[in-house]
Amino acid sequence: MDFGLFAQHTMNGLMLGMMYALVAVGFTLFFGVLDVIKFSHGDVLTVGAFTALATFVGLKSMGVASTTVELLAMLIAAIGAMAVLGAVIAKAFVLPLRAAPALNTLLITLMLGTVLREAVRLFYPDGANPKPFPRLLPAESVSIGNFNLRLDNTIMLAAGVLVIVGLQLMLNRTKLGLAIRAVAQDEETAKTMGVNFSAIVLITFAIGSALAAFAGLMNGLYYNEINFGIGLYLGVVGFSAAIIGGLGSIYGAILGGFMFAALQTIGAVALPFASAYKDVFAFAVVIVLMAWRPTGLIPEKLSERV
Amino acid sequence: MNTNEPNALVVEKISTAYDKANVLENVSLTAAPGKITCLLGSNGSGKTTLIRSILGLTPPNKGVIRFRGLDLRGLPTHRVIAAGIACIPEGRRVFAKFSVEENLRMGAYQETSDAEVRERLVRVYTAFPRLSERRTQLAGTLSGGEQAMVSIGRGLMRAPKLLLVDEPSLGLAPILVQENFNIIRRIREQGITIFLVEQNVHQTLAISDYGYVLSKGRVVAEGKPADLSKTKEVHEAYFG
Ligand SMILES: Nc1ncnc2c1ncn2[C@@H]1O[C@H](COP(=O)(O)OP(=O)(O)O)[C@@H](O)[C@H]1O
Numbered sequence: 086m087d088f089g090l091f092a093q094h095t096m097n098g099l100m101l102g103m104m105y106a107l108v109a110v111g112f113t114l115f116f117g118v119l120d121v122i123k124f125s126h127g128d129v130l131t132v133g134a135f136t137a138l139a140t141f142v143g144l145k146s147m148g149v150a151s152t153t154v155e156l157l158a159m160l161i162a163a164i165g166a167m168a169v170l171g172a173v174i175a176k177a178f179v180l181p182l183r184a185a186p187a188l189n190t191l192l193i194t195l196m197l198g199t200v201l202r203e204a205v206r207l208f209y210p211d212g213a214n215p216k217p218f219p220r221l222l223p224a225e226s227v228s229i230g231n232f233n234l235r236l237d238n239t240i241m242l243a244a245g246v247l248v249i250v251g252l253q254l255m256l257n258r259t260k261l262g263l264a265i266r267a268v269a270q271d272e273e274t275a276k277t278m279g280v281n282f283s284a285i286v287l288i289t290f291a292i293g294s295a296l297a298a299f300a301g302l303m304n305g306l307y308y309n310e311i312n313f314g315i316g317l318y319l320g321v322v323g324f325s326a327a328i329i330g331g332l333g334s335i336y337g338a339i340l341g342g343f344m345f346a347a348l349q350t351i352g353a354v355a356l357p358f359a360s361a362y363k364d365v366f367a368f369a370v371v372i373v374l375m376a377w378r379p380t381g382l383i384p385e386k387l388s389e390r391v
Numbered sequence: 392m393n394t395n396e397p398n399a400l401v402v403e404k405i406s407t408a409y410d411k412a413n414v415l416e417n418v419s420l421t422a423a424p425g426k427i428t429c430l431l432g433s434n435g436s437g438k439t440t441l442i443r444s445i446l447g448l449t450p451p452n453k454g455v456i457r458f459r460g461l462d463l464r465g466l467p468t469h470r471v472i473a474a475g476i477a478c479i480p481e482g483r484r485v486f487a488k489f490s491v492e493e494n495l496r497m498g499a500y501q502e503t504s505d506a507e508v509r510e511r512l513v514r515v516y517t518a519f520p521r522l523s524e525r526r527t528q529l530a531g532t533l534s535g536g537e538q539a540m541v542s543i544g545r546g547l548m549r550a551p552k553l554l555l556v557d558e559p560s561l562g563l564a565p566i567l568v569q570e571n572f573n574i575i576r577r578i579r580e581q582g583i584t585i586f587l588v589e590q591n592v593h594q595t596l597a598i599s600d601y602g603y604v605l606s607k608g609r610v611v612a613e614g615k616p617a618d619l620s621k622t623k624e625v626h627e628a629y630f631g
């Protein structure tokens with residue numbers, strides 16, 4: 086393979102990996118503080134992407150023309166609204182189910198995800214069809230040999246890195262992060278130290294959902310199209326990534342996300358048959374990995390949980 | 392004991408259950424301010440359940456719990472702690488993946504002043520120089536005795552008015568057990584009210600001002616240490 090094509094695939098893999106990692110980190114955070122799997126996570130991403138699109142349409146109809154203003158407004162609206170939605174879901178459906186078997190939470194959030202997805206399909210104008218998503222980042226590109234490095238992709242990757250670094254700093258350097266990690270380690274002792282457990286759970290769900298909204302916006306800007314099913318797919322991939330990384334480890338989730346993207350890219354490029362099989366290949370490898378390492382690639386005792 | 396003392400911890404006729412059956416039945420006791428009040432009882436008599444009831448971790452289904460005039464029953468745990476209470480839990484429960492210093496900072500979680508937290512850290516490190524040497528070490532890698540220091544230091548970081556201590560001597564070597572009791576005595580000298588739950592009769596009574604005996608979830612005896620050590624209930628609760 087020549088350099089240009091290789092670089093192109095690498096860039097594409099990094100973009101996918103960043104989105105997967107952002108979704109996977111949410112699963113890991115939720116599991117960390119509450120030991121639950123929240124299956125509506127992917128559909129929150131969809132709602133976030135559509136919130137961004139609706140904001141764009143609204144601003145256009147009001148005559149706003151500055152792409153910077155549009156982009157900022159979309160970012161704030163999607164992240165803010167999904168943070169609230171995440172906290173509401175935690176408050177209304179996840180916390181009340183604490184005494185019930187974990188399977189019930191899984192089932193309820195699975196149904197909730199379907200409700201969110203169907204709501205987008207039925208109530209967003211013409212929501213059943215793919216919607217064009219505006220191209221708002223600068224479209225210039227730099228040619229390196231026969232590889233076109235696009236500025237918009239570079240900006241998105243850099244923003245994703247900043248978000249992940251910011252999350253790490255929050256978790257490791259702030260009092261809120263200390264409380265989240267304490268709850269993840271030992272809920273009762275954290276309470277005994279005076280941590281407001283319910284508040285920490287709500288904040289954690291808000292943060293995880295905001296990350297999903299960010300990934301949803303990234304998805305729209307990258308493909309310039311969104312549909313009501315993107316979150317279902319990204320949810321399954323993000324969940325697999327979190328599991329490969331050893332559910333409960335932030336580093337593991339990030340690693341898992343990029344690994345899944347790498348597998349897909351390898352599947353698309355290196356396999357003799359068409360790239361349509363890339364998902365089959367990636368998921369097959371995940372299944373084999375899980376059979377080989379049932380607790381994930383990063384064992385719990387090495388990874389600092391959350 | 393005088394239950395009208397306004398700054399006391401007062402537990403009145405509480406019953407607590409995990410599932411259906413009550414583990415505590417009609418338990419009443421008082422921890423007087425500035426004193427060490429102990430609760431003796433054999434394994435499984437319900438001592439930890441009483442502490443969990445006070446903390447709101449396993450709320451009682453009836454009765455009253457008051458501290459400094461505030462009704463604690465039904466409050467979430469962080470609000471109980473906000474009333475000026477700290478707990479050194481059974482089995483120490485240090486955060487294994489936190490450094491010694493992070494553990495201590497967790498103890499002062501509700502303190503908003505950074506300067507105050509730093510001051511308390513200095514005080515704890517002065518009391519436990521060993522912790523100062525290991526401040527960046529992960530608590531999970533410490534010895535049992537060192538973890539006990541972290542757990543006690545973490546409780547002191549709260550600068551509590553009332554300290555609940557659940558079996559501090561459990562699983563420690565005898566020399567450390569004695570050291571632990573000395574530490575508790577010194578904490579009382581700072582004017583902190585102590586409610587100490589123990590199985591270790593003699594050493595506990597030696598430092599206590601007043602004591603209760605719990606057997607099968609009921610208070611079966613109470614009194615001054617000197618009187619209590621002679622009663623048949625104490626002997627029955629342990630050997631009967
Ligand atoms: N989490 C729990 N769920 C159900 N029963 C419990 C639980 N913890 C303690 N018990 C029961 O409550 C009783 C009192 O236990 P505990 O308060 O731990 O006693 P102690 O601290 O005096 O050893 C025991 O019979 C014990 O089996």
Ligand SMILES: [Mg+2]
Pocket residue numbers: 438439440481558
């Ligand atoms: Mg106990």
